[in-house]
Amino acid sequence: MIDQDPPIFITLGNRKGGVGKTTSVINLASYLAILGKKILIIDTDPQANCSSILLEDYDDQNTRSLIDALEAPEGEALLSEIACNTHHPRIKIVPNTTRCMLWERKIAQEAEAVIGIRRLINQDPDINKYDFVFFDTPPNLGVMMNNALMASDYVIIPIPPTDQFSLDGLAAYLELIGSIRQHNPNLKLLAVLVTKYDPDWGKSRQNLNQIKKYFSQKGISIFNTLIHTCPEIDMAHVERKTIFESAPRSCGADEYSTLGKELLEIFNVIYDKKFI
Numbered sequence: 001m002i003d004q005d006p007p008i009f010i011t012l013g014n015r016k017g018g019v020g021k022t023t024s025v026i027n028l029a030s031y032l033a034i035l036g037k038k039i040l041i042i043d044t045d046p047q048a049n050c051s052s053i054l055l056e057d058y059d060d061q062n063t064r065s066l067i068d069a070l071e072a073p074e075g076e077a078l079l080s081e082i083a084c085n086t087h088h089p090r091i092k093i094v095p096n097t098t099r100c101m102l103w104e105r106k107i108a109q110e111a112e113a114v115i116g117i118r119r120l121i122n123q124d125p126d127i128n129k130y131d132f133v134f135f136d137t138p139p140n141l142g143v144m145m146n147n148a149l150m151a152s153d154y155v156i157i158p159i160p161p162t163d164q165f166s167l168d169g170l171a172a173y174l175e176l177i178g179s180i181r182q183h184n185p186n187l188k189l190l191a192v193l194v195t196k197y198d199p200d201w202g203k204s205r206q207n208l209n210q211i212k213k214y215f216s217q218k219g220i221s222i223f224n225t226l227i228h229t230c231p232e233i234d235m236a237h238v239e240r241k242t243i244f245e246s247a248p249r250s251c252g253a254d255e256y257s258t259l260g261k262e263l264l265e266i267f268n269v270i271y272d273k274k275f276i
């Protein structure tokens with residue numbers, strides 16, 4: 001048996017919806033897969049947008065979901081076996097389903113509610129065959145967000161400078177990360193990702209400067225790569241495709257590939273330049 005390094009576990013999180021969490025998981029994961037990396041996505045959002053875009057067989061989420069794994073008796077469900085095919089051979093996804101909301105309500109009061117995913121990962125040696133595990137997360141600070149952070153090494157916070165509410169909610173999200181760190185000391189805030197940036201929108205530059213100042217005062221990095229507003233990204237979602245499948249020459253494809261390379265450079269992960 002070949003010893004393999006464990007994957008790098010990354011949550012894309014923000015307590016606010018519509019900030020580009022799902023879009024960034026899909027397209028970042030997809031670009032890393034294009035570069036030859038093996039990716040597992042765990043969809044912790046009951047809205048399951050990531051699952052519905054990536055699943056090769058949409059019906060899979062009714063029979064092989066994250067909730068099936070979490071509800072199975074201990075040791076009887078492996079995430080690596082539940083993981084479903086996507087259109088890309090190097091990306092698998094553990095899908096979510098609306099049943100998640102019932103599960104969350106049922107489990108919320110139990111002390112172990114927030115360590116379910118971490119336990120599933122710990123009992124599954126085949127998780128080590130992946131290079132990266134990405135968690136897409138719901139727009140709240142509930143049980144699933146806690147589970148994702150408890151199982152992660154890093155958090156990326158997508159923030160569109162146009163969205164005042166997502167800026168307002170940041171302090172609470174940073175507080176949650178701080179409190180999870182007491183139980184999961186591996187967790188680090190990797191960087192903020194500026195999404196849906198539109199320099200022509202009235203207060204964009206002002207808000208971007210405000211974000212830069214806020215995070216630099218806290219010693220938190222911002223990715224050099226900005227993701228601009230790109231109509232082709234919306235269209236890719238309508239087609240249930242990644243930006244690389246739908247519009248490979250768009251600025252969205254260009255920026256998510258630059259972001260992918262920036263991420264690999266941060267982790268010092270080697271990739272084969274022949275793919276670029």
Ligand SMILES: Nc1ncnc2c1ncn2[C@@H]1O[C@H](COP(=O)(O)OP(=O)(O)O)[C@@H](O)[C@H]1O
Binds near residue numbers: 021022196229233237
């Ligand atoms: N860079 C972008 N340019 C244009 N539209 C975007 C971009 N990123 C995300 N969107 C759109 O914004 C909406 C919310 O994005 P999504 O990734 O679903 O956010 P979240 O997962 O945080 O709720 C979607 O309709 C998506 O198509």
Ligand SMILES: [Mg+2]
Binds near residue numbers: 021022023137
């Ligand atoms: Mg989403």
